[in-house]
Amino acid sequence: MLTSRVPAHGRERGATRGDSLSLITNILINLAAFALLAVGGGLGSAWYMIEAGSRLSTRSSGPWMTWSAAGRPDADPYTRAHTVRNALLPLASTLEITYQAKADSRGGRLQAGCEYAIVMEGLDGGTWWSLAAFDGQGGLIHNTAERYAFSSDSVMREPDGRAIITLARDARPGNWLPIGGSKVNLVLTVQDAAWAAAVHEGGAKALPPIQRLACR
Amino acid sequence: MPTLPKWLSEVGWRTVIGALLLGGIIHITATLAVPLVSSGPAFTKLRDTLPANRMVVLPPLAPGKQPLPYLPPDALYAMCRYDISVDSLTVTAAMAHAGWTLSLHTPQGDNFYVMPAQESRRGDISLTVVPSAERLGEFATTPRRVSAQETLVASPSWEGLVVVRAPLKGLAWRAEAETALRRATCTPVKRQ
Numbered sequence: 001m002l003t004s005r006v007p008a009h010g011r012e013r014g015a016t017r018g019d020s021l022s023l024i025t026n027i028l029i030n031l032a033a034f035a036l037l038a039v040g041g042g043l044g045s046a047w048y049m050i051e052a053g054s055r056l057s058t059r060s061s062g063p064w065m066t067w068s069a070a071g072r073p074d075a076d077p078y079t080r081a082h083t084v085r086n087a088l089l090p091l092a093s094t095l096e097i098t099y100q101a102k103a104d105s106r107g108g109r110l111q112a113g114c115e116y117a118i119v120m121e122g123l124d125g126g127t128w129w130s131l132a133a134f135d136g137q138g139g140l141i142h143n144t145a146e147r148y149a150f151s152s153d154s155v156m157r158e159p160d161g162r163a164i165i166t167l168a169r170d171a172r173p174g175n176w177l178p179i180g181g182s183k184v185n186l187v188l189t190v191q192d193a194a195w196a197a198a199v200h201e202g203g204a205k206a207l208p209p210i211q212r213l214a215c216r
Numbered sequence: 217m218p219t220l221p222k223w224l225s226e227v228g229w230r231t232v233i234g235a236l237l238l239g240g241i242i243h244i245t246a247t248l249a250v251p252l253v254s255s256g257p258a259f260t261k262l263r264d265t266l267p268a269n270r271m272v273v274l275p276p277l278a279p280g281k282q283p284l285p286y287l288p289p290d291a292l293y294a295m296c297r298y299d300i301s302v303d304s305l306t307v308t309a310a311m312a313h314a315g316w317t318l319s320l321h322t323p324q325g326d327n328f329y330v331m332p333a334q335e336s337r338r339g340d341i342s343l344t345v346v347p348s349a350e351r352l353g354e355f356a357t358t359p360r361r362v363s364a365q366e367t368l369v370a371s372p373s374w375e376g377l378v379v380v381r382a383p384l385k386g387l388a389w390r391a392e393a394e395t396a397l398r399r400a401t402c403t404p405v406k407r408q
Contacts, residue, residue, distance in 0.1 A: 026226050033227040037235035042242025049243075050250060071327035073372065081250035083325040087284055089258040089379065091319055092327040098286075128315040130288045130383065138285025140277060148277070148289035153315065153385040189288055191315060191332065 050081045057082075059199055061207045063107075064099035064188060068200055086138070097196050099188040105209040110184040112141075114215040115168040118208050120155065127192040128152050131165060136183035143178035150175055186210070251324045258284050259297075259323035259377060266297035269305060271378070271402040273394065288383070292393050296378040296402030298345060300371060303404035305345040307378050310396045315383040320345065322373045329369045343367040344405065347374065378402055
């Protein structure tokens with residue numbers, strides 16, 4: 001055989017070179033995996049917890065989500081980072097709870113091309129609330145009616161006390177809240193200390209569903 | 217059953233454990249560092265537009281004219297950027313209707329004091345903002361009433377924001393709300 005004619009010291013040199021190459025490859029793979037897991041995992045998980053939130057720092061009710069310790073000086077680090085990173089100025093959640101919805105009650109992303117209905121009920125009895133529509137970056141949506149929100153003071157009510165708010169690009173009768181652009185974020189602010197206390201203690205509060213009526 | 221790539225079998229368990237530990241440290245460090253290094257807190261955005269220790273009534277919010285994202289748009293706002301490194305600050309405001317609030321925030325957005333208007337508590341309110349005990353190195357200064365109309369509030373930071381929010385019932389109430397907001401003041405007073 002050809003290999004049998006190769007001197008012994010030559011075979012050893014070849015084997016050593018192969019082992020070295022294998023060792024270097026192994027080290028490089030481990031270094032890459034280490035960096036990916038440590039840096040990617042560490043920063044990625046931090047970004048997710050600060051931007052999207054988790055059960056540690058948020059409470060959800062249907063499509064509505066709130067940072068339960070927002071504005072409080074004793075808020076958890078994720079909530080504080082979320083507030084600072086997004087340039088928010090929330091009132092302490094001991095008084096006022098701010099909910100945000102990016103999807104309707106069936107889970108579809110809120111879009112300006114669709115029409116939605118929200119029936120506000122069960123939020124009265126001294127509770128002040130406000131429902132506003134924003135674009136994906138928290139900016140107001142331009143509309144000729146110059147209408148950007150309804151509150152418990154400004155909304156028109158049905159004879160039974162409910163208030164039906166319709167979100168659509170084009171004018172609708174009643175409480176029409178114009179939407180536009182592409183993505184829509186809804187913000188529901190509820191000012192009620194008893195409500196806020198219940199949310200902070202983990203109590204579930206029923207919030208109005210967001211019903212998708214039609215899409216273009 | 218899907219097979220793992222061959223190179224993955226080269227990754228040792230020590231590497232995984234080490235990476236998870238370092239990843240945890242990076243996660244905690246990044247989370248805690250965001251409030252310290254972020255360039256976009258509300259206070260930074262408002263610093264250039266608000267003079268120190270003076271109440272400013274902001275124009276009604278409109279698309280492209282929002283001082284901050286996600287501010288409730290059906291309200292008028294008066295804001296005062298305070299700096300109590302030299303003098304304390306007296307704040308007065310009218311709490312005209314339900315939903316009106318007077319709030320104090322640190323540069324990081326912490327709302328350390330808020331006074332809402334209530335059915336049983338309307339009219340002018342007055343408070344004095346002083347540095348907290350940690351800032352002055354003195355005995356603890358907790359929020360307390362110094363008279364029937366005035367409250368002493370300890371600020372955990374030298375700088376911060378006073379925000380008076382006046383929800384609008386409708387266009388017809390805008391002038392009335394604006395008049396009430398313009399009565400809000402933010403005045404430095406010599407520290408005793």
